[in-house]
Amino acid sequence: MNSFYSLPITVRRAIEVMGLFFLGWIIVLGNGILAPIFMAFFISIMLLPLLQFLCRLKFPEMLAIAVSLLALIVVLGLVVWFFSSQISNLVRDFPTIQQNVMGHLNSLSTWVEEHSPYSSEEQMEFIRTRSSTILNYAGSFLSGAALSVTSIFVFVGLLPIYIFLMLFYRNLLLRFVFLWFPEEMHGRVGEALHEMQIIIKSYLFGLLIQVSYMTVLVGGTLLIIGIKHALLIGVIFAFLNLIPYVGALLGNIIGVLLTLASSSELWPIITVLGVIAGAQFLDNNILMPRIVGSKVKINAMATIVGVLVAGEIAGIAGMFLSLPIIAILKIVFDRSQKFRQWGVLFGDERPERSPMRVPALRKKSEAVHEQLKRQNEIEPPHEDV
Template sequence: MQANANKQSPFLIKAPLILIGLYLFFYFLFLLKEILVPFAFAGLIAILLNPLCNRLERLRIPKVWAISLSLLLAALVLAGLFYFLSAQISQFGELIPTLKTRSQELMGELQQWVALKLGISMEKQTDMLHKLTDNGQQYLGHTLGSIFGVLGVFFLLPVYTFLLLLYKNQLVNFIYESFGSEHKEHVQDVLQSTKGAIQSYIAGLLIETAIIAVLNSIALLILGVKYAILLGTIGAILNLIPYIGGLIAIALPVMIATVTNDNFTTPLLIVGVYLLIQFIDNHLIVPKVVASKVSINALISIVVVLMGGALWGVSGMFLSIPFVAILKIIFDHIDGLKPWGKLLGDNNPGNLIKSNHKKE
């Protein structure tokens, strides 16, 4: 009995320590989000721009100038995108009074239908709407705060990205020295494989976003939805947030079409077309463009997106999937952590069971 108690005591001691450590880790991540969020975005951008910097350096351009030119090119691409969408954004502001009037008409018709069919009085519906409006304003304020936090990130992004690219050799040498000279070859192999996979993954996400933006915009233009390019591009960006972003991406054009049209045919067609685009994205674009070896299963995707949103708001929702994908890449290259990589992956459990059965 005493021997069994001694065997169980280490686990009983380790489990609370692990939970306390995890709590403190996430608590510090929450406290330092103003510093860590721009640093995390800068890390992804630095990884993406690193091949361009290396190519410019091979052309005998000084390192500082190579980094500056890479950042300038990235800034020009973003500026071109914002300029392209700015005209539609300004026109969208002109439609707001019309949208408000039409929304009030539709809401009045809906309230009358509810009072007639469900027996809920207009006064009770009004009270319920006021409560929902108050909660919605609080959530909107939190969301806008997160969005302004994201905008604030852009002032620090160039500085962080520049410094990460400038001191990348020191950071790599620090990793080598941390693991010792006897593990240098293995660490080098892990770093090279991880860097290449991350670069291809992030580049694949950008290409996927561009393709989805084009498909969304074409579909909305054919259906005659106003601000099709703006809504299509926003939907493609939201598509980076698994499942949750896709639902919001569908809701936005449906809402605009419902308010600006007298029939419900167009909103239904939008839902159908967007579901078709989602099917094409999941079964054709993602397997071909985004590296399948870093695909994350649906359960993990939903959990980490919700955790990222609770931890860092909108920024956390966007960052959660790329960073879990990076963790999966690292896990897949380290023998002791490969089971965790399989847990995060999107392998079909049925296929795994069949393959294991055949081996036996």
């Protein structure tokens, strides 16, 4: 290790970049294996308070883990049941949806005919000539979807096994982590692990609360107004909203499409967009900051890049996991003098003045780092675990 740090700084930086490249390559190749492991890790952190509570009640450890896992399965089962009931309602309305879609398409065709040189017959001919391309694309999409369904079943099958094993071997895993570091660093390692647990629990429990109130805000408001499939729109938007930036856009599009298919008028679309915009404003500016807090701030650039990269590597699961993974990496980097620059890159400790003019901002000083945290109102974790 000392010989590595005796190398010229340019050589060290080149080795670090190569290491990041090969690490990314390994993650891409093994995303099918790593995605359920990461998901199981985060869910295990969420189940840990329940497990500790059951152990305090003198439950045997194996039984406490089984009860915790059963509680998770029941919650997920209720979510699946709710989605299936809402989808069945949507399927029952399929004839009406088909009629509304045809009405909207006819209106669009009339508008195109009035504002372009293409007649309705020419439009139909264009659609017929492109139908083979669309069918080929649909076939390839369905074959990919079938592959995705298989991977989802593998993912769901492995997840409870990984969760059980992580909870059962949690002390062994902690010992494994400590043995990687010399004894004089064990205090900092324990502090970092404690902070990670707080951040993960705070973030994931905050997301559960966010899904609940976003479903009530969006779905309940649309239900009162009289929008069809209001609860389905609310739940879909609430879950997609967990994906930073990208999810809210997808949720808006899906909500508009569902409303457009379920109604022959345009005012429900404006209503859905208005309700979603209002709920997002409350979520972003009032509710979510109070629930999750500001213990770790990830800047918007790192968030967007992380979501897109994680989505490319592991699909939807990667998008959901991107933010807590970046938060964990930031905690680790912030506590390492050698890699603090990466923590700065991920974080939102934005200096008010340029490092070009203030030499102190060019250093990896702990005092400067804490001062920037105070300037950006980033609170240190203070929860007891």
